[in-house]
Amino acid sequence: MSREDYEAIIGLEVHAELSTKTKIFCSCETNFGGKPNTHVCPVCMAMPGALPVLNKKVVEYAVKAGLATNCEIAPYSKNDRKNYFYPDLPKSYQISQFDKPLCVGGKIEIETEHGTKQIGITRIHIEEDAGKLNHDDYGRNSLVDLNRAGVPLIEIVSEPDLRSSKEADTYLKKLKSILQYIEVSDCKMEEGSFRADVNVSVHKKGEAFGTRTEMKNMSSFRSITRAIDYGIQRQIDVVENGGKIEQDTLRWDEVEGRTYVMRSKEDAQDYRYFPEPDLGTIEVSDEWKEEIRKSLPEMPEQRKTRYIEEFKLPEYDSNIIVSSKYLSDFFEVATKVCNNPKSVSNWIMTDIIRVQNEEAVEKMPFSPEQLGQLIVLIDKGTISSSIAKKVFEELLKQPRNPEEIIKEKGWIQISDEGEIKEIVKKILEDNPGSITDYKAGKDRALGFLVGQAMKATKGKANPQLLNKLFLEELKK
């Protein structure tokens, strides 16, 4: 049997760090870096006698995420302890939520090659992050840094509605964009503030679902896609060879491009969940819920519709722009400055996305206002579009006001008709052959002449005027 005879069932568990100012159960700053064990206190370091107090913003952010993914918000919710020993878990239990999560039963829509598809959200719950393990210089010991311990997380569990790595990728990107839009997480995968564990099973079409395995330790969208493809193929191979899939937890090895067994089902952890006695209950009243709902910003779907209807952008472009909150916000601000959405969109779709890909960065060094100002200069005829490209490169190197750039570089467009006429005459004098060619019906000669004039003016001549004046002269 071939791969086409199988169907894969994929579900994702996403952990996103919430961008609150303080940790989930203590007032330590979350915004850290630098020296280990400096953003800690008796609570997040699990000193004897210390007690947790829940951060209100964490509840609000989780509810916000729930509302943005069409979840029901539980009117009554509580925290539970998940008990296990690990050196990055100072209390030897993680405060999480077990049977009463804050949000349940949501869904989001993704675009697939077969059209729009709904992906169910089983639940969203709040919990605390663990610390970090570093290694000493000799590789003989590990070192525990608890700065990250207690940073708030939401865990978003999807229904097993995904069928391919492509769908999983689209779902994750959509989820990331939603969380960024509602400003509850910065979702930096490379910094670990957005992580996903994957459950995969395969079965022959028309048969019952297979046994699932869980894969961990993927640190980029690419590695998730690779891991899923690998996992599906591995399971099909096992089944094809008459083997049995074990319900294991697997660790993805990015370098080797394969998985290793972390834990088999037999030694599955017994987490001994029980209600956290140090915390009270959480009740999200209808009033509170509505207040949070009101704070939700315009979502990508709504923005897309607005871009298409109001700004007449193509659907394809609109989709790409709203898929990233950064690009979409960039678009909004730049458009406000120059009032030329089409032009902003073009810059984003070509130059900005190119830079993003080439440099593997999300953010431009310059501000959307500066792009807007650049477009204003083009629209006013102060610079030509070819100069504009040079200004853009300059913005990348050393961001500043585009007007300053063109003044400094002497790039202001020559739009004086008399001055351009002089240039045109000079070029025609120097290239009599081109005049003959043009008159013989070779239209290309005009392009050549304009090019020569641009070269002579270092691109500063107004191209429309050049064209017009060359034609006038050639017709004489």
Add this chain to the structure above:
Amino acid sequence: MNLYELTVHELIEKLDNKEITPEEITRSYIDRINEKEKDIKAFVTITEKDAIEKSKNIDRKISKFAGIPIGIKDNICTKGVRTTCSSKMLENFISPYDATVMDKINAQNMITLGKLNMDEFAMGASTEYSYFGATKNPWNLNKVPGGSSGGSAAAVAADMVPWALSSDTGGSVRQPAALCGVVGLKPTYGLVSRYGLVAFASSLDQIGPITKDVEDCANLLNIIAGYDNKDSTSAKLPQKDYTKNLKNGVKGLKIGVPKEFFGEGINEEVKEKIKNTIELYKELGAEVEECSLDIADEALAVYYIIACAEASSNLGRFDGIRYGYRAKNFENLDELFINSRSEGFGAEVKRRIILGTYVLSSGYYDAYYKKAQKVRTFIKQEFEKLFKKYDVLITPTSPTVAYDIGTRSTNPLEMYLADLCTVSVNIVGLPGISIPCGVDKNGLPIGMQIIGKSFGEETILKVAYLAEQKLEFRNKYKPEYK
């Protein structure tokens, strides 16, 4: 008369009259400690130098308790002074912060005399399970002082501290107070902040005073009670003065006497002395009625399931990484965890961790932990029914008087029965006070427990005060060596 023999309110009177100074008081207690500690062994750490130094510079204008010494059970975190929980695990642990109750004590400019012995991690009823050795009962040095706050109760009874702060998870304040002939109060859950109390069982633990008399008890409660934004289970209630209604009497008050608490397992002399006191209340105008509260055995079972379950989780943090005992020999991380914990915890602590882990583990959670939490609801309802009719309930505090050291610690189950009368109060979060109401034929004190409604501390203190005044226990009986 020696200063150390006085109650705190008597000391304050003398301070206010400028008859004595804080330094004289502190020196009197330090001398007393130095004389008696070798027999009683009430302390884990004595902070003699700091105490005397501090007593020299007391501003009495700060509070009326400025310059009054106090002893602290060694599971309450004190910054700069080790907090051991009487465990090898924390033998050298110095807390980087003060418990909220310590902030309150320090704000009064009171003087800490030291840290008091206890059963390891408050698990025990005799203080025999201390890593630092057993505390002796001042009434008879061969007897246990009760536990887990045996060091606190013995120190107060032997006049080594004027009063003490202790913790009560299943009777750890009340039972040793009863066995040592002093006053011990477990406040309503949430009245006193648990922040900085090394957790045994989070949903049951509560800090309470052990004092020489009821007035001191009300005073110390005034100091430590109150809302704390660092403890999510802290109750947001207006501050009260618990001394205000102390002397208001019991006329018309309805007292329930649950007959099941006077059954077979209770020592006859204990029953008799308590019944005599109940008769006294009748004479003083209270309405006394026998009632039924048939939950004692169930409560004890619920208590051990819940307390051990929570403890098994609370004590997970002692893993040899950030603080506490670390095994000398280990090959890998697992061995570091296992060896440190196995060597750092005593047998009783490990026994309870095993029980707690068992009742939470897969396959047993529903049958034990979940079931116990439901029975807890049942017990709560039974109390609620009674408190619709009665203002307070009266029971013995301990089924027996103090027993010989070393005679019970071999059989854990038998020892757990010592908590029979006290645990139900913790399970439902109610306040309970133990006061001495007489001695048995061997001269050992007998404690009576008064249980109140939720946040009904004023009422039980008033009831306790009246009996204390009529019985004059402190005048009539003294520990053997006084």
Add this chain to the structure above:
Amino acid sequence: MDIKKEEILHIAKLASLKIKEEEIEEYRKNLQDILEFANIINSVDTEYLEETNGTSTNINFLREDEVNNFKDTDQLMKNAPEQENNMFKIPKVIN
């Protein structure tokens, strides 16, 4: 009810405790005695009862998201049995 030796060993492992061979029987017996006593809770009909997880009635005991860093972070490290570069030192963790 009969608790097996293997169960005791499994529970000890969950709790990160080691029980010496000669102590296993004692732990087993103690646990069994206590659980047998604890079975008395089965005499209570709890069909219509909710669980009481604690006696605090606090709802939404929440803290504002305001930074208040702990001042004595040095003191937090002082109890560490072993440390390096301001981190807690432990045997190498193998994934």
